[in-house]
Amino acid sequence: MAASSSYFQIAFANFMVMEWIQDVQSYLDLVLQGGIPEEDRPKQCPHCGQKDQLLHRHGTYPRKVFTLEKEWTIPVFRFYCPLPTCKKTVCIIPSFIQKHQQVALDIQEEIIQSQDEGESLAALSKKTGSLPGGSYSEKTLWRWTKGWKVRLDGFEGKVWEWILVRFPHLSLLEGQTFSKWKWFFKLWEQIQKRQTEFKNVPFLHWFHRFSRS
Numbered sequence: 001m002a003a004s005s006s007y008f009q010i011a012f013a014n015f016m017v018m019e020w021i022q023d024v025q026s027y028l029d030l031v032l033q034g035g036i037p038e039e040d041r042p043k044q045c046p047h048c049g050q051k052d053q054l055l056h057r058h059g060t061y062p063r064k065v066f067t068l069e070k071e072w073t074i075p076v077f078r079f080y081c082p083l084p085t086c087k088k089t090v091c092i093i094p095s096f097i098q099k100h101q102q103v104a105l106d107i108q109e110e111i112i113q114s115q116d117e118g119e120s121l122a123a124l125s126k127k128t129g130s131l132p133g134g135s136y137s138e139k140t141l142w143r144w145t146k147g148w149k150v151r152l153d154g155f156e157g158k159v160w161e162w163i164l165v166r167f168p169h170l171s172l173l174e175g176q177t178f179s180k181w182k183w184f185f186k187l188w189e190q191i192q193k194r195q196t197e198f199k200n201v202p203f204l205h206w207f208h209r210f211s212r213s
């Protein structure tokens with residue numbers, strides 16, 4: 001596995017998001033062999049900004065994660081800054097979840113897609129009874145869909161730019177009118193066919209990393 005050596009720093013300095021694109025199983029396969037690989041330790045303290053000393057390992061804590069298939073318990077790795085003036089800790093969370101959530105992004109993408117196709121949140125909430133961790137209330141589903149919409153609105157231009165620079169020859173489905181989400185889901189399908197590294201990566205998973213970079 002080519003674990004990349006950089007992290008996205010996010011606004012809340014006590015968490016950093018892993019850059020790797022991975023599902024839960026490949027995360028576990030990797031970290032259960034000896035934790036976060038040496039080359040992937042945080043290179044910079046998100047609190048004080050120092051880059052001179054590697055952050056030290058500082059144990060793990062267990063965290064529940066729900067995906068479309070099942071419930072998992074994963075270790076989340078903690079590090080701390082060795083500078084005496086800092087000494088703060090940071091957790092490295094894998095990119096398939098958001099920082100304070102147990103519900104993986106594949107579930108949230110499913111909800112966004114269904115709502116975008118016209119299903120009501122009330123109906124969707126009922127259906128989530130069969131999902132791991134479910135059922136999820138209408139209010140929870142509203143929070144997810146609203147939160148992602150706000151993020152997509154903020155990053156729409158940058159996502160288009162990213163796509164058009166890398167994939168200038170994508171068929172842009174001319175003359176079609178789609179919702180914003182549908183445009184990106186459709187284009188993402190084309191991108192997945194062209195670039196194998198994205199083959200098993202849901203759009204939302206990629207977008208989560210992208211919008212935190």
Ligand SMILES: [Zn+2]
Nearest residue numbers: 045048081086
């Ligand atoms: Zn520090």
